[in-house]
Amino acid sequence: MKKHIKIFILGIVSGLLLLGCKKDFLDRYPLDNIVDQNFWKTENDLKLYANSLYPTYIVGFGTDFADGTVQPWGVNVNTLVYGDVITDNAAPLTYSKVGTDEYISHLSGTNESGGWNFTGIKQLNFFLDNYKRADIPEATSNIYLGEILFFKAWDYFNKVKLFGDVPWLTHSLNVNSPELYEARTPRAAVMDSVVMILNKAITCLPAKGSEESNRINKDMAQFLKSRIGLFEGTFRKYHPELGLDANKFLKYSTEASEALLNKYSLVQGNAGTVYNNLFATESYRGNTEVILWREYSAALTYGAAFSRYFAQNLRHQFGATRNLVDEYLCTDGKPISSSPLFQGKTSIQTEMQNRDPRLTQTIANFGTYNLASTTIQGANNAPLPNLPGMSGNKCPTGYRLAKWFYNSPVDWDRVTSGQQAAPVFRYAEILLNYAEAKYELGEANQSVIDQTINKLRSRVGMPGLTVGAEPTDTRLDDIYRNYAGGVINPLLREIRRERRVEMAFENTRWDDLMRWKTGRFIDIPVEGIKFVQSQFPAVVVNRDIYLSAEGYILPYFKTLPNGRKFNESKAYLFPIPVADILLNNKLVQNPNWEK
Structure with a gap:
């Protein structure tokens, strides 16, 4: 079995705890002076600094209660699982305003909010400005240089996805540095720089299997390059108004993918369970498919309250959409619009017959993925979903998620020390x-x-x-x-x-x-299950829920009667917070967000 690659944050936490114990040292050298007076001498200094940045970028399910919100999406900090709630895949209890004219967070937010925050970039650049001061072999320092460049490429990629043009910063800065008050760097130049530093990271990082345990290696950087190349290449192709070369980024993607093809393999097993099982485990040791993951430790009471609150459907209180469910093929490889195997939509039970097995491993059919214990709050979300009008956390569409469901009362009871592992790159x-x-x-x-x-x-x-x-x-x-x-x-x-x-x-x-x-796929009317009254005798139609002419649940019938409307004139990019534009008169707002 091929050796997997993982990121285990425990070393980071342990290192920071050790540093925190050196009280006399900290009293003598204030935190903001440590780097200048006493740092950058040894390999351990470089490692410790790099360690402190791992949790920022390898988020996984987050930590502790993991109940924060990430802007500008307005999504739980565990974006790996909950990021889809702003898309056509899901319907949260409170509809998302992202992508619509109702999105106005940029008007009231403070500066460096809504994703327009360069703290991470400044921290990464601080390393780049100082790491050569360490008196160690270049081959050793290059390992940590590769890690920092990997994080910087990832950070800038995320910023370009949000805003398009962003300022490219090459050095650590203070609050008065003139670079902070310059115009944005064009998207093309930023993305060329992203690829350049990512290529450098690939050169510097150790090959798979030769890296120190729990650290980044070349394959992870190749994975990121594959993702970046595909995104940027297709964004340029389908947004021709940019006038940018798409093919060179598509080639970057294929080259990076080819570097990984056949080095890994898909996990195999029973067709009816293998897919779901992939996302419900405490460890990916020995896993041939997961390239990068975040692990938690019971020994150090270091974890995240993910499995507990996911089982309760507490975060966002969401359900999948009919639009997603209808996309799954039938077992003959044909879509529901043409397959003779499709049994119709008279109930969730009938529509899930003869379908791609990933459907019933992603969306829970009634009576499946029942909670192993009823002692956890929210246990009434199974075997039937909690529709409006029922007690407990709601599943507004009736399509309860099975993917990510870890049916472990032991892990639920760990609360903030939950150990369910988070696969980041697959x-x-x-x-x-x-x-x-x-x-x-x-x-x-x-x-x-x-x-x-x-x-x-x-x-x-x-x-x-x-x-x-x-x-x-x-x-x-x-x-x-x-x-x-x-x-x-x-x-x-x-x-x-x-x-x-x-x-x-x-x-x-x-x-x-x-x-x-x-x-505009977000504009597709949001529908849920075909409502069968005998399955939900306490739910009252036209009071608790509302139905379409076909009898499908309409979760936003009252709160969003005209549907969600994606504004194509502006919403492919997010707006810069107005507070930042007021601080820097060279910043120009993204198109059509000025009003």
Whole structure:
């Protein structure tokens, strides 16, 4: 079994605790002077500084109660799981205003809010300005240089996704540094710099298996390059108004993916359980699919209250959407619009028959994924979901999430020391990145599809995809026609379908909608399960819930009667906080956010 790669934050915590115990040392050298007077001498100094940045970038499920909110998305700090609640995959109890004209957080937020925060970049640059002062071999210092450049590339990538043009900072700065009051650096220059430093990181970082335990290696940086290349390449292609070269970034993605192909493999098992089991574990040791993960430690009472509150459906109180459920193929490889195996939508039980096994491992059919104990608050979310009108935390669509559900009362009772492990980089994404980038380059032949899409389908016993014989899907074609300006090539449609299904609730959907320029998919009416009164005798229609003409639950019938409206004129980028623009008159607001 191939050696996995993991990030284990315990070393970071231990190192910081040890530093914190040196009271006399800290009394003698104030914290803001330590680096200048006593740091940057040894390898351990470089390691300790790098360690302090790991939790900022390898977030996993967060720590402690993990109940913070991340802006500008307004999502729980555990964006890995909850990031999809602002997309067409999910419906939280309170609808998201992201992407609509109702989003006004930038008007009232303080400076350096809403994602426009460069604290992490300044900390990374502080290392870059000082690490060469250590009297150690260059080969040793380069290891930590690679880690810092990896984090810097990731940080800037996230900022470009949010804002487009952003200031490129190369040195550590103070509050009066003139660089803080310059105009933004054009997107093209920033992304070229991102790739440059990421390539340097790949050169500096140790190869897989030769790195010190629990630290970053080359494969992780290649993974990030694959993700960045695909995002930027497709964003440029489908936003031609930018006038930027898409193909060079698509090639970056394929090159990075090829560096990882066949070094890892998809975890195999029973087709009916293997996918769900992948996300419900306390360890990925020996896992051949997970490239980067965050582990927690019971011994040091270091963990996150994720499994407990996920089982309660407390964070966001959300459910999946019918729009997502309808995307899953039937077991003959055909969509519900054409497959004779589809049993109809008379109930959740009928619509889940004869479907891609990942559907029932992502969305809980009634009577499945029942809680092992009823002593936990929210236990009435199973075997039936908590619809409005019932007691407890709500599942407003009736489609309760099964993915990420860790049915362990022991872990629930650990509360803030929960040990469920968080997979951050997964090989499945590399396969999807490669298939899509090759398609966009005009190189997606049957061999490519067999190496990628068909491996994912084979794991769960689904028929393979044949290039040139893609199934007809009038339902999905109509969605593209009505919400994206036209029908797309059937092969691309199936590659995108596979990505949505495989990566559901892993915080990739928003980025996908933005780069494909399909933000208006958010406008698709939000519907839930077909409501069957006999299954919910206490729920009163037109008081507790409201139904469509077809009998589907409409979770926002009262609160959002006209539906959510994505504003394509501006919402593919977020606005800069007004407070920052007032501080720097060279900053220009993103288009159409000025009003």
